[in-house]
Amino acid sequence: MRPSHIALAFLVAIIWGVNFVSIKLALTGFPPILLTALRFALAALPALFIARPAGIGWKQLATVSTFLFTGHYVFLFMGIDQGMAPGLASIVLQCQAFMTMLIAAGMLGERPRPQQLLGAGVAGVGLLVTATTVGLDVTWIGFGLTLLAAASWAMGNVLMRQLPPSPTLPLMVWLSVVPPLPVFTLSLLFEGPERVAAALTGVTWTAGLALLYIVVLSTLVGFGIWGMLLREYKASLVAPFSLLVPVTGTVAAHFAFGETFGPMRLTGMALLFAGIVITILPWRKVRPAVA
Template identity: 30%
Template sequence: MKLRDLGWMLLIQAIWGVNFVVVKLGLDHMPPLFFVALRFSLAALILLPFSGLPRAHLKRVIPLSFTLGVMHFTLIFTGMHYLDAATTAIAVQLQVPFAAILAAIFFKESLHWRRITGMVIAFAGIVLIAGQPRFFANPWPLASVIAAAMVWSIANVQVKMLGDEIDAVQLNGWIAILAAPQLLIVSYAFEGDHWPALTAIGWGGAFALLYQGVLVAAFSYWIWYNLMRRYPVNVVMPFMLLQPLIGAASGAFFRNEEISLAMVIGGIGILIGVAIIIIRRPGVIAPSTKTGI
């Protein structure tokens, strides 16, 4: 990999890792569903001129926009409203073993002993984390993030079924454009009308929204997709392992989040399991999608 592209790759992983803390900052100022709806609305406004409307692919892209845009982000932002950034950054990596399982079911990919070992190690890691007293007493936020990881793996199957005929950059824009109105409706139905309070989100809320809508959803995705076109999947995907490490470190540094011994051991287990799966079969994660948030 060229030195310039290596720099871009490391920058993207830093943006996505710190993003877990930024989401927590936004959730300090906005309800989770309203935050997600604004995030996709801003991204849709930015990406519409470059993506257009998927008139010829609506029947296939609308279900994906609901799975990835509405279900995944609703679950993960709702879970993060009550969960710390470090735990979320680690737990959401379960999307990789979930994706491997679904790839075996839908695409008949073989689950050799190495990948099965990776899955067992990863799931053992989350069991160790979930067994901590604070999660055992209130398991629902962590369960919501794990469910979001599962939903992402379902979206991964949907993306692969679309094939290579749809450009990844356009697909990202279409998901934002189609998910935004759905999320606005869901937010209004479950959280009420928060538009009058939009001006009261403060600088912290505004920064989190701009970070999500501009830096993550538009800028970093565009760089990521270009790198995916330029290099083999097995070269690019291992860099994804930096994201949970940066996310956990950012949570501890910026928000003074406690990282217990059980979380460290469980997190290492999850990362080892994910690494085994990605290194052996990097294509288990669709090149046209990004993990995390």
């Protein structure tokens, strides 16, 4: 990769890691379901100027977006709102990597390689170890909602693989067109018109700027750069940079909120991270030299 593109890949990892801090700050002014609706309403605005990707119908957009965007972010935002630590969320959410593998095995008949099964096993042990620390500074409901976010993201990954090849940024923009109205309706039903109105009329600088960070930097800039890199290089070369996201996420949460990790949680997070590394990174078979 060219040095400038390596720098851009690192930049995206930093943007997406700091995004977990931004979510926590945005939730100080917006309830989680409303925040999801606003995020995608703003992210969908470029659809006024960008054509819908060719060969992708509304039914396909709605199906993929329901899992990749709606379920993913409603559960994630609710999880952090209900007591999931942002730094820990950045690690646990990456369970989507081996969840995607398991769902693809069931839906697409793809047989996992031994390396992937090993990675899933290590990550599963890490998840169990991490779960033993729930109840100290992290709630069970927040932890569970974050796992549901990872599962929804994984299902969205599998469904998106069935779409025709499309440029990443236009696809992300048009997938963002789907959630705003139904999610805003859910917000009115579950969070109440009074709470929604109070949030919309009393926006603070902190929550407003955090929302703009989530929309502009994390969604449009982040996915725009990521899509460009995937068009320039093989996915196996680009994807490993995503492993930096939980690293930057935990560091950002530590500096922003003083989030700390005890020995047991650090062990669980390290096992989770190791399992994801084993699952994602390409491992070449060592062939014996031919005399």
